[in-house]
Amino acid sequence: MLTEAQLAYKLRVSQEETEEARKLNEELEPARAEFRELEQKIMQLEDARAAHLHTARDHIVSKHDVTELFRAQTPDLSQLRSFVSYQ
16 A cells, blocks of 8 residues: 555656656657658659669660661661672
């Protein structure tokens, strides 16, 4: 059985701890708000990064495309060889 002094002590400790928890919560609230803002900024930056990577991948030229472009810009010298041989 609790004595009156023990009960008073428990109530006082409970009130002190509750008050400390309230003060800590007041300190945490601005940090939580800042954290939410940072999370939102991170998500926006990640979305923008993903969009840029997607666009970059869409514009990557394949080896086949480069080969075709090179062939299109290179003159066909086989006809020139046959012309020179003919001369």
